[in-house]
Amino acid sequence: MKQQDFELKYNDLWGQLEDAIEQKETSGLNNFPFAYRRICHHLAIAKHRRYSTYLIERLNQLVLKCHHLLYKHNPRFNHQILSFLIRGFPRALHANKKFIWLATALFLLPGILMFTLCYLNSDMIYSVMGAESVRDFESMYDPENSAMGRERESDTDLLMFGYYIKHNIGISFQMFAGGMLYGLGAVFFLFYNGLLLGAAAGHMANIGLTDTFFPFVIGHGAFELTAIVLSGAAGLIIGFALIDPGPHSRIVALQHASHEAIKIIYGSTIMLLIAAFLEAFWSSSSELPNVIKYSVGAFFWVVVIGYCYFFGKGTVNES
Amino acid sequence: MNQLDTIYLVETPEGIDLQAELAGPIVRSLAYAIDLTIRGFALGIISIVLAFAGNIGIGIILLISFILEWFYPVFFEIYNNGQTIGKKMMGLTVVNDDLTAINWGSSLIRNLLRFADFFPFAYLCGFISMILTNKFQRLGDLAAGSLVIYKQKTKINTALPKCQTHPSPFPLSFEDQIAIIAFTERHDQLSDERQQELADILGDVIQQKSRRIDYLRGIGSWLLGVK
Numbered sequence: 001m002k003q004q005d006f007e008l009k010y011n012d013l014w015g016q017l018e019d020a021i022e023q024k025e026t027s028g029l030n031n032f033p034f035a036y037r038r039i040c041h042h043l044a045i046a047k048h049r050r051y052s053t054y055l056i057e058r059l060n061q062l063v064l065k066c067h068h069l070l071y072k073h074n075p076r077f078n079h080q081i082l083s084f085l086i087r088g089f090p091r092a093l094h095a096n097k098k099f100i101w102l103a104t105a106l107f108l109l110p111g112i113l114m115f116t117l118c119y120l121n122s123d124m125i126y127s128v129m130g131a132e133s134v135r136d137f138e139s140m141y142d143p144e145n146s147a148m149g150r151e152r153e154s155d156t157d158l159l160m161f162g163y164y165i166k167h168n169i170g171i172s173f174q175m176f177a178g179g180m181l182y183g184l185g186a187v188f189f190l191f192y193n194g195l196l197l198g199a200a201a202g203h204m205a206n207i208g209l210t211d212t213f214f215p216f217v218i219g220h221g222a223f224e225l226t227a228i229v230l231s232g233a234a235g236l237i238i239g240f241a242l243i244d245p246g247p248h249s250r251i252v253a254l255q256h257a258s259h260e261a262i263k264i265i266y267g268s269t270i271m272l273l274i275a276a277f278l279e280a281f282w283s284s285s286s287e288l289p290n291v292i293k294y295s296v297g298a299f300f301w302v303v304v305i306g307y308c309y310f311f312g313k314g315t316v317n318e319s
Numbered sequence: 320m321n322q323l324d325t326i327y328l329v330e331t332p333e334g335i336d337l338q339a340e341l342a343g344p345i346v347r348s349l350a351y352a353i354d355l356t357i358r359g360f361a362l363g364i365i366s367i368v369l370a371f372a373g374n375i376g377i378g379i380i381l382l383i384s385f386i387l388e389w390f391y392p393v394f395f396e397i398y399n400n401g402q403t404i405g406k407k408m409m410g411l412t413v414v415n416d417d418l419t420a421i422n423w424g425s426s427l428i429r430n431l432l433r434f435a436d437f438f439p440f441a442y443l444c445g446f447i448s449m450i451l452t453n454k455f456q457r458l459g460d461l462a463a464g465s466l467v468i469y470k471q472k473t474k475i476n477t478a479l480p481k482c483q484t485h486p487s488p489f490p491l492s493f494e495d496q497i498a499i500i501a502f503t504e505r506h507d508q509l510s511d512e513r514q515q516e517l518a519d520i521l522g523d524v525i526q527q528k529s530r531r532i533d534y535l536r537g538i539g540s541w542l543l544g545v546k
Contacts, residue, residue: 001544002542002543002544003500003543003544004543004544004545005544036333037333040331040333040334040335041333043335044334044335047335047336050493050497052497052500052501052504052543053501054504057471060337060338061471063331063335063337064337064338064339064418067331067337067418067419068414068418068419068420071417071419072419072420156374156378158374158375158378158379159374159375159377159378159381160378161378161382162377162378162379162380162381162382162385163378163381165381165382165385166381166382166384166385169385169389170385170388170389173389173431173434174434176431176432177431177432177433177434177435178434178435179435180432180435180444180458180462181435181438185435185438238462251461254461254462255461255462255463255464257462258428258432258462258463259424259425259428262424262427262428262431265427265431266427
């Protein structure tokens, strides 16, 4: 068949499909997958018979667009959030528990070390923080202040909420991305944040501001610290895939690991949103007695750790 | 076979090869620069407006800058066929490496990993990765399994020249047929002088110089099946 006859014969079908794609409305075509298979066939014929470039290009474009439409990944992200929180996230945690334990160790050990050192020696804090920051930091938790965390009016709650979101979730994403440097970035951020937070807590205990500092941090800390460790673990998953890709090529191992790690990042981002909300609107309140803050804080810790530890446990074998 | 080429082929379940043209570092940098400018302006304008709202305003500015920094590309890639504004202006689009439309997971991975691509400054890692991989992928693309390709506009079928059709006086090889057909189809895109120059190659076959172009077009049209 000559090219002109070929075009004449099928031009109507191609035109219909092109219009349908333009309007993103394929329901008008009585059988889209069938039409798609036909134009695939046409493209193959056109290539085989070496019809002219413009025709092959036109068919290729058409097939490409139909292919996009037909093989669309499931876009119903919204409906999946609940099932992700109940099953997907804890399951991902459980499947990667060795990385989570490693991240916990990388965060806690330097933290405990610095806590002890700073608790015993009041000058130790200056090894990780400048004098200026230490003074600011101490004044934040001065019992004379009306609100803990920052000296502030109620309208600064929202300001701090914005700040916590930008800062904390930014760190979480950086830890994830830091995994690309063979995990070194994630290790660095875990270790560094462990040192810094341990030092801060130790120093507060040393100078005796326990009654303002610890009630402030215990509530949102449950979500924030856990999320930081989990983000670090996500980075470690990526880093480990690059170091030891197992039976796959490095690229393939990296792609598998990233799609696994991003699940943990979804969860830790949600946890950091909760943490930022608590930190801005709950932890900073100075009207609540400490006993309530401690008990609510302890409750949060039990919930978060229980959720991470027990929810995923039984479900792994199902899949 | 690892050819040095920007054409990327994917075999679909229907047994055909889909073809896409990969976008290189320069055009992608330009698209990024456009996006960066747009984001900067958007944040600047919002900041000026909200600066009057005191601390609440600053809080909202921080939130918006966070969202713009990390989710601007994700939002456009999901809801605008893989095209941020900059990519649209440069005619690019982001797809999965099987040429399907990009999905949430992959888009988030490639965009959150920007931080690693940026390291140590000005997207140095990403740039090195792009020129070392044969599909121009930065680190985020490698991890997500995504590609940036050109989104071509459909070319309009140019009308064939009007002339008398006639078969070739002697059998033509397949390659010769294709060359003559292409010559006929591209009558609009080549200058008259160039067409004459090309036709003159066949000076031994077609004696009369002024007739050469028309003669070739006639054979081309006949080969295409014009009656």
